[in-house]
Amino acid sequence: MQSRTAGSRTAASSEPAVPVDSEFHDLDAWWRAANYLSVGQIYLMDNPLLREPLRPEHIKPRLLGHWGTTPGLNFIYAHLNRVITARDLDMVYVMGPGHGGPGPVAAGWLEGTYSERYPQVSQDEAGMARLFTQFSFPGGIPSHVAPETPGSIHEGGELGYSLAHAYGAAFDNPDLIVAAVVGDGEAETGPLAASWHSTKFVDPQRDGAVLPILHLNGYKIANPTVLARIDDDELHSLLRGYGHEPIVVAGSDPAQMHRAFAAALDRALNRISEIQERARETGDTARPAWPMIVLQSPKGWTGPAEVDGTPIEGSWRAHQVPFGNARNDSGHRKILEEWMRSYRPEELFDDTGAPVPTIRDLHPEGARRMSANPHANGGAILRDLVFPDFRDYAVGLGGPGTDTAEATRVLGEFLRDIMVRNPTTFRMFAPDENNSNRLDAVLEVTDRTWNARIVPGDDRLAPDGRVMEVLSEHMCQGWLEGYLLTGRHGLFSCYEAFVHVVDSMFNQHAKWLRTTNRIEWRQPIPSLNYLLTSHVWRQDHNGFSHQDPGFIDHVVNKKAEVIRVYLPPDANTLLSVADHCLRSRQYVNVIVAGKQPELQYLDMDSAVTHCTKGIGIWEWASTDAGTEPDVVLGCAGDVPTKETLAAVEILLGFFPDLKIRVVNVVDLMRLQDDREHPHGLPAADFDALFTTDKPVIFAFHGYPWLIHRLTYRRTNHDNIHVRGYIEEGTTTTPFDMCVLNRIDRFHLAKDVIDRVERLRPIGAHAREHLLDTLAEHHRYIRIHGEDMPEITQWQWRGPETVTTSS
């Protein structure tokens, strides 16, 4: 089942034990050139071609970078180039061990792409000196396979997401092959371990292929890796269990390794061709065992065997900079020079410092170069989504707060018709929650992606389905990121509490976007859209573990230029917000919306106006009639908005002449100062809404402190009193969730009485009544297990009705 090549290199030398076959002679030279340039980047700031013996001032004072994984990445790069040329392949290369940044930078320079992107880093001696100096240097480039690296869609700084990114890139790209190196360190992470099962979500007819290359170089920072230390049988059993047919290449002698890896690659690509041809000719998309390669090679391959009597090559000590004192220790400097000269630079670069023709001409041409593949600059090949008019899905209203709808269900109809119009560029992702989140309508026009066994009674499963459901937030996020980075569009719907599972992945994507904003040749990609639903206020049934609205808090710490947060209070505002987000570029949009039947407030015209402003006074719910109010009631989120409106009615029942202003917030970042966020309201506008000195009672969907964090610079901040989720909850009724966290109508009304000075002397009766009602509620639900009918059946009647009737 496996081909296995043993062999070993003579220590401390890149001379193969046996001569390299003539077939691989140039390829080996290319590999040596890439390795030479990689070492140069880590160590040198001058004398790039070693035209003179290395002197201290040629060495960087701070040595930063990772050598260990790099020669393996370069080896694979060289061989991928061979097959790209031979087979005219459209291929991108995802490097899981992203700390091997010097590798793809070297490759990009050899391919000429680097100098095209960054003309000052020219293909000559001066350019090579710049290439070396800039690496991990102030004002230069990062040490990882960063957005700055041509051909990269995967920074790899945080390990675990390479396979998910690779699959995301392959979906709906039938002619693309994504070579994905999985480091054996990365393979220990949860997200990576889960991602192997992506094999059950690939359609060989419509999707491209992922070729995983498990790179067993044996060591992490300081430890061996698990997969390198289990028996071969066990490892191959594991990989077959993931749905793969492993092809093994192991050894260290370059000559033997070239032969073996080339054969392995040919075998894997032949198999991929067979699979795809069969599927595309016969329509039989049954899941095959996809080929993959296991490459077992020494960590720090071709580097020094030992330094100061300690083994380096083939050890965890090769992980970063193999020896650190080359600037000050002439012995180390000598080792470095010998190491670099072992690649025979005089055979690799001409007098000007440019790669010699055999190397320069070895790589594929134009867009076939992996460093220039347009899929790795997805914005450049992006096609806009085709939209139906979201206004056509509007919920009709008899008036504000009288009709009920399920916001996400309405959105589902809009998404369904986007799905129809964009059959190859739009997907939806959910951790087994698409229907739970009430987006069922999309399944009228497509299926769930599924290429494992299907049995009678299964509901809408097919290999070419476009709703991707797997019980892994990590895979959903990773697939979507890969899909977006290659220029397509999508939406991730998730239970609000559990989106924290991907906090760290969000971080990395937000950082990617922020960085690409500063890179001229990177074209804007579609935004990453989250729909967070099954939210905290309606997790009364699953209980405390399902209640956490803190993802927003996490998101707002990232650069304002890339993050947006929306809390549409009803279906029509959700439609408007979703349309906006799906059209946007380079953002992470977080939309929090309910799925349960809730009151609807705005007809479509009002919704569009409100969402365009992002924040505004709801005049129909206010009694200040354009004058200075006694109190401002702020609200953001569907349930807080409903409770706020109910509080208005309660208050007017007691105090008919109370001047209340209701301000609803859809675009949360409007609360922040315009110096802090591009959506921030100027101070005067904020003051016009929230006054400069009146009490503000703000009912917020999430943790209350977030509102303070956003508004602390505001004139009236000292008067802003926020109610939100204060980590009180259990399995109870929906309204009791509000009561436990004191965001319910009665507590809000009481807050107003306690804070509006003129109410205090006259409010004692009202206050008592509110507390009695809360106690009554408490008794009622303990007996009946559900909320009182007057709570569940409450509808907005409006100030006029209330004031005249009371």
Added chain:
Amino acid sequence: MQSRTAGSRTAASSEPAVPVDSEFHDLDAWWRAANYLSVGQIYLMDNPLLREPLRPEHIKPRLLGHWGTTPGLNFIYAHLNRVITARDLDMVYVMGPGHGGPGPVAAGWLEGTYSERYPQVSQDEAGMARLFTQFSFPGGIPSHVAPETPGSIHEGGELGYSLAHAYGAAFDNPDLIVAAVVGDGEAETGPLAASWHSTKFVDPQRDGAVLPILHLNGYKIANPTVLARIDDDELHSLLRGYGHEPIVVAGSDPAQMHRAFAAALDRALNRISEIQERARETGDTARPAWPMIVLQSPKGWTGPAEVDGTPIEGSWRAHQVPFGNARNDSGHRKILEEWMRSYRPEELFDDTGAPVPTIRDLHPEGARRMSANPHANGGAILRDLVFPDFRDYAVGLGGPGTDTAEATRVLGEFLRDIMVRNPTTFRMFAPDENNSNRLDAVLEVTDRTWNARIVPGDDRLAPDGRVMEVLSEHMCQGWLEGYLLTGRHGLFSCYEAFVHVVDSMFNQHAKWLRTTNRIEWRQPIPSLNYLLTSHVWRQDHNGFSHQDPGFIDHVVNKKAEVIRVYLPPDANTLLSVADHCLRSRQYVNVIVAGKQPELQYLDMDSAVTHCTKGIGIWEWASTDAGTEPDVVLGCAGDVPTKETLAAVEILLGFFPDLKIRVVNVVDLMRLQDDREHPHGLPAADFDALFTTDKPVIFAFHGYPWLIHRLTYRRTNHDNIHVRGYIEEGTTTTPFDMCVLNRIDRFHLAKDVIDRVERLRPIGAHAREHLLDTLAEHHRYIRIHGEDMPEITQWQWRGPETVTTSS
């Protein structure tokens, strides 16, 4: 290799197709009783014994709960009880599909534990009525296997952590067997997928055993599961790849399933005994293929086959409440009644409602009952750690800010000696970062836990090592949680940025702690201690993807009663804080500390005093001499503290009579109001430190907004100006990281000049000088690639020196 039992149950009836063997007669009755009680919990609020036909008012108005997984969990419970009794086993039961909450609650009641913990839920008809009503009911109990559930150490609301928890419980408990049900939904998550490799970290001599039971019931909320839809060969190959020998039990006919599962369990336990005996008798701890069971049974087993013409049993529709209208639809009510009567309650409960003797006597006794196993109430069997005196590890100082030490390296020595004194109750956990985080000293006295292949040149690996390193933050966290929940102690050291990987796991653990604080019989467990190092200010080498100090922001949203955050500025304060945290109970302690050589400020006595107060004026660095200062410089974190002190010297150089007060914060929650956090400073004390009206320039380790979120209620909040990480960073020098984020000494000094009114008219020259110095720095690092010597060699000289020399 596998035993496989086919068979099918007659539809819509719990009557087995073949009679239950007499051997399993009572066991089957126990199972039926548990199922009956589970259905009752989901549906009924009265008439628990069905003494009269079901009427609408017997049915809960809101039906909340999950049936699908429950009968399988109950089946396993019944069989585990059989082997516990037969073999006198010490066993705890971790249920991955924690939504099957009715199951263990039913079991606990049958075992009598429930009534012991909650006397009002007695073992009689009235108690049964309470048992039913309280489930998922206001004022009652949650729907999951929550802290309220006797015998639980795993809530299971967020899926993915069952195996890691199970292994955590088994470590250092040689006589314990942890049965861990892994749901096939949960198995799709990343953390679970990674956790299978825990097999490489178990010592059969010293540790207990985990018996994974993969429960293939085929469906999630709305989808089939991946593992249930791949070929058996592929599945078994996968499980063998994880290091297991799978034993398969598949079918639905109870009689056949009892026989097959009992045989499988006996086989698995025999194998575990063999493995452990061999290891313990011969000392050969080589990793075996550990047995595991694959249980394939229908989702919603023994429930209604179909309702309203739609299949329920064996379908995803059985996941939650199989049919919802039993209160109002007499047809549904009839199905419910038939379903419950199919368990033959009259055979299971006597006239009083108590379990009949055959059932009551079936379970193991006392602490052998899984619902009463003391390991599942870890605080009850907790042994205090034995400590050396942390003062003995003090770094000696010539004076504040003149000597250098690596704080975490010093801590490592203290931890080493804790490790020696607590050879079976203390472990350390790190994602391949123990040495990178400079805690190497612990490896002088123990090894890294490793039970995979060991080869020459490996560094401190052994099956009985106590430093647990795997490149998965999820596994580290899950193992540690399991270890703590069973009453042991530990420390998780992690790169600061990547601890976000476990944000969601932290949430769940914090919620667990908060809930157990309100459960009388739950005894306090050791705190979960994070050491976050390799922090944002020294990720100049790895770059932007490694820079994120936001875990603190995430943590402070959880209940104040369970979270603590410490930022010791040097080694001696770190020692004091670590000692305190390791002694504490029921908290999550987050310690952020540097690993790089940094200046040391406090001798041990001062450190202890400072840490005890948690916040305080550093008089030796201040020039206000007890009077009202011109400006307060606040700082928290090692690098911000250094920059603040350097700013003091710069400022005094220009303005020798400036009255500066330096306030250092170790215990971050001191900043918050005492009404918000138990560590919060009373308003008067805060005002005494930070004044009520003077400018405060606060240099903070993390995102600056957090300080505003903590202090917005403070009198002087409007004058607090915070510098921190503002998401600016790349691969650069350490000091440039500060400059990019404007937290460096020059920006801080400039902030003071800009904010102290009396300096404005006289500060122009100083301001210009500061900007020039920043420009000079910028030029210098772009040329030299390292910080200017006067920055890297800066030491504290003190106000006196400065003021006299300028």
